[in-house]
Amino acid sequence: MITAGREAWTGRLLLILMMAVTLLPFLSLFVTALHPSGTYPAGLAWPDDPQWDNFLRAFEAANMGELLKSSVLIVLGVVPVSILLGTMAGFAIGHLRVIGGRVIFLLFVLGLTLPFEGIITPLYYQIRDMGLLNTRWAIILPLIGLFMPFSVFWMRAHFVNMPGELSESARMDGANVWQLFRRIHVPLAMPAISSLGILLFLWTWNQFLLAIVLVDDPAKRTMSGALGAFQGQWGTDIPLLCAGSLLILTPTLVIFLIFQRHFVKALLQGSLKG
Amino acid sequence: MTRSAGARSAHRRPAVTKLGDPRGLVGWLFVAPALVFYAVFVLRPTVLTFQYSLYEWNGIGASTWVGLANYGKVFTDPDLSDSLVNAFQLIVFFSAIPVVLGLAIAATIRRIAASRLALVARTVLFLPQVIPLVAAGIAWSWLLASTGVINQLLSIIGLGGVTRAWLGDFATALPAVGMIGAWVLLGLCTLLLLAGMSKIDPALYEAARLDGAGPWREFVSITVPSLRQEIAVCVTVTVIAALSSFDIIYIATQGGPGNTTMVPGLQIFYLAFSEREVGMASALAVVLMVLVIACALPIQWFAKDGNR
Numbered sequence: 001m002i003t004a005g006r007e008a009w010t011g012r013l014l015l016i017l018m019m020a021v022t023l024l025p026f027l028s029l030f031v032t033a034l035h036p037s038g039t040y041p042a043g044l045a046w047p048d049d050p051q052w053d054n055f056l057r058a059f060e061a062a063n064m065g066e067l068l069k070s071s072v073l074i075v076l077g078v079v080p081v082s083i084l085l086g087t088m089a090g091f092a093i094g095h096l097r098v099i100g101g102r103v104i105f106l107l108f109v110l111g112l113t114l115p116f117e118g119i120i121t122p123l124y125y126q127i128r129d130m131g132l133l134n135t136r137w138a139i140i141l142p143l144i145g146l147f148m149p150f151s152v153f154w155m156r157a158h159f160v161n162m163p164g165e166l167s168e169s170a171r172m173d174g175a176n177v178w179q180l181f182r183r184i185h186v187p188l189a190m191p192a193i194s195s196l197g198i199l200l201f202l203w204t205w206n207q208f209l210l211a212i213v214l215v216d217d218p219a220k221r222t223m224s225g226a227l228g229a230f231q232g233q234w235g236t237d238i239p240l241l242c243a244g245s246l247l248i249l250t251p252t253l254v255i256f257l258i259f260q261r262h263f264v265k266a267l268l269q270g271s272l273k274g
Numbered sequence: 275m276t277r278s279a280g281a282r283s284a285h286r287r288p289a290v291t292k293l294g295d296p297r298g299l300v301g302w303l304f305v306a307p308a309l310v311f312y313a314v315f316v317l318r319p320t321v322l323t324f325q326y327s328l329y330e331w332n333g334i335g336a337s338t339w340v341g342l343a344n345y346g347k348v349f350t351d352p353d354l355s356d357s358l359v360n361a362f363q364l365i366v367f368f369s370a371i372p373v374v375l376g377l378a379i380a381a382t383i384r385r386i387a388a389s390r391l392a393l394v395a396r397t398v399l400f401l402p403q404v405i406p407l408v409a410a411g412i413a414w415s416w417l418l419a420s421t422g423v424i425n426q427l428l429s430i431i432g433l434g435g436v437t438r439a440w441l442g443d444f445a446t447a448l449p450a451v452g453m454i455g456a457w458v459l460l461g462l463c464t465l466l467l468l469a470g471m472s473k474i475d476p477a478l479y480e481a482a483r484l485d486g487a488g489p490w491r492e493f494v495s496i497t498v499p500s501l502r503q504e505i506a507v508c509v510t511v512t513v514i515a516a517l518s519s520f521d522i523i524y525i526a527t528q529g530g531p532g533n534t535t536m537v538p539g540l541q542i543f544y545l546a547f548s549e550r551e552v553g554m555a556s557a558l559a560v561v562l563m564v565l566v567i568a569c570a571l572p573i574q575w576f577a578k579d580g581n582r
Contacts, residue, residue: 011382015395018379022398022457025413028423032416043426087310092459098301115518115568116561117539121324121546121555123315125333145315147306164359177296181304185499208521209539213547224406224521231412232527238416238516249409255396256404264400268469269463271511 026246033058040238051239062230063219068251070136071205071223075138078147078204083197085144086151087189091181093152094159095167100273105156111149116209127214138214139222143207147200154270157187158192195266198259200211202267205252223248323563326556333552344557354558355472357529357536358565360448362516364537367452368459368516373508375456376463377501381493383464384471396468399461405459414454415441418526441527447534454522459515465507470504471497506572513569517562538562 027044034050035041037057058064089108093101123142124133132138162185170180186193204222209226218229225246234241256263277316283321295301316332320534327344348354368448379399383392402410416439417423482492498505520539523529529536529544545555 008386011385012391014379014382015391018375019395019398022401022461024423025410025417025457026401028417029413040421042421043423085308086422088304092296092301092304095574096296096301098305099297099303101305104305107317107495108312109307111312111320113514113566114320115514115539115562115566116318117317117518117520117542118559118566119319119323120542121552121559122319122326124546126315126319126322141311145311146310148316152308177300177304181448202404206408208406208408208524209543210439212544216394218440227406227408227412232407232566241412243418244407245412250386252404252406253401256401263404264396264465267403268466271466271507 029242029246030229033239035239038181038237039208039242054239054243055225055247057245058240059232060246061234061240062226062247066219066245067223067226067248070220070226072253074136074143074222075201075204077136078143079197079200081270082147082151082200083193086148087155087193088181089148089152090155090157091159091185094156094176095162095164095185100210105152108149108152112153114146114149116146120213123210124213133214134216134220136215136220139207139210142210142214143204147203150270151196151200154196155192158189162188184226195262195269197272198262198266201251202253202263216222216231222253281411307482309408320563323556323559326552327560331552332550333546334550340553344553345561347554348557348561353533353536354541356533357538357541357558358561360535361519361565363448363514364437364452364455364515364519367449368455368519369509371452371456371504372459372463372512376460376467376508377498377505378466378470379460379464381497383468396465399464401461402458403461407521408525410454410458411522411556414457414522415526415579418450442474444530444531447527447531451523451526453536454526455516455519458522459512463512466508470501472507474500510570510572514566516570517566 031044031046032041033054034052035047035054036049036051037054079083079267092098093105098104104134127133127142132141166184166188167180170184175183206224207222208224208228211221212228215221215225220228221229227245230244230248231241275451328339328341329337330340330344333353348358379395382413383395386392417426420439420442424440428437438446440446478500482496517535518539520543522536523535523540524543527535529540539562539579541556541561542555542562545551545558
């Protein structure tokens with residue numbers, strides 16, 4: 001638009017500076033990870049003899065194969081169920097407009113900004129009494145509940161805008177409510193559903209508090225939860241810790257770079273709605 | 275269905291009214307599973323948090339009713355009240371820096387929106403938002419360590435005298451932790467504000483230019499006022515992030531040195547699971563939830579006068 005020379009150049013400089021600050025931690029992790037294990041590298045210095053196999057060692061030390069599997073299992077437990085239940089409830093509240101839906105919706109909205117720390121104590125005793133401590137269910141089941149306010153809120157916002165005529169004509173053709181939902185509305189809601197899926201995936205994958213409180217065995221946690229244990233164990237071996245951290249943040253980074261547009265859009269809409 | 279309300283009620287009327295009224299039992303079958311999960315794993319624990327907060331309990335033996343005594347301690351015991359004060363100080367870093375800097379960056383990106391630099395910047399600045407906070411904590415702990423990059427850079431520019439272990443120093447630990455939060459949240463704020471800016475009518479800017487407004491004047495009189503809603507969202511999201519921070523601090527400082535970076539989230543965790551003070555932990559949890567709701571309410575008002 002406007003490109004008065006000096007203005008544009010100070011702008012560019014600011015952007016480049018901010019990008020440098022953003023990338024610095026990643027760069028520092030990477031360079032440090034290449035130093036000989038057990039040393040304390042000083043600042044940013046390319047090692048004389050880059051130890052590429054630090055990544056391999058960290059992969060084994062952090063039991064990364066198991067962790068990936070565990071995180072995937074947890075995501076598979078949380079995300080599809082949250083989407084299904086959230087979509088059904090959003091459909092009923094936003095489109096069918098069930099009797100009392102307004103009150104129920106308010107009840108869900110109440111939980112929208114709830115900090116997880118607020119209920120973690122009773123949650124611990126509840127999970128213990130259910131006999132689920134130290135199983136992946138201890139992360140999966142509460143997360144479905146904790147994500148429900150946002151899922152319902154998100155899907156309701158979609159269904160509220162769907163025209164009623166659509167359903168009426170389907171009903172004329174003899175569809176029951178489930179068929180109406182399954183055949184007409186779910187396909188139409190796919191964009192909203194996939195954005196929700198992206199957000200829930202990210203929040204599940206990065207979930208830390210529930211993992212460290214409810215599951216003792218790092219191999220049954222999410223990746224972030226396991227990283228906490230890894231730090232405790234390898235906190236003194238800086239290069240190895242850096243290599244491990246990089247490995248653990250790589251999956252989300254790769255998925256972000258692939259689905260970049262969707263990610264950004266979903267996160268922006270997510271914060272506007274939430 | 276009466277005449278005057280006709281248009282509105284047609285709008286609000288249930289989509290389908292015949293065949294096993296979906297507004298009743300059938301509709302409720304759609305809501306029930308979500309409600310069950312929410313009730314069991316959120317509502318029940320929330321109610322229990324209130325209940326626990328009125329007792330003294332070590333999590334194992336019998337509990338003793340103490341009324342509001344736990345709340346009294348939350349506000350008078352310096353260890354606990356300090357964590358609340360720290361959380362509010364973190365707001366400056368988690369919220370003020372990302373919003374102010376985000377505005378500057380978004381305005382810059384908008385100006386050169388078509389360039390490759392702008393596209394790259396949007397992606398790069400967003401990266402911290404997708405990685406686990408734990409990884410951010412580890413990366414920054416190392417950057418801020420006594421042999422880390424920050425001190426190296428300071429020495430290069432001749433400020434070797436101020437180098438220190440930033441996260442281990444009583445005076446700098448809290449701001450240092452705050453910077454990590456600012457780093458994480460900057461990208462989200464930038465993109466939110468940028469999205470808001472793209473909705474501003476370009477004619478406004480043309481008119482301002484014709485009136486002889488410079489870029490600063492334009493920014494203050496057009497950009498910022500038009501972004502009221504987006505700024506409100508940024509502030510709310512980041513304030514909540516500051517109040518309920520946990521991951522970064524657990525990894526970077528564990529609340530230390532001393533109690534200088536202790537925050538309510540971490541304090542609840544310690545009280546409940548290390549010190550076995552379940553009642554105190556719950557009282558602090560209730561205070562935290564009330565604070566977050568008090569800060570989050572404005573977003574509902576702002577969202578209402580939006581375009582939905």
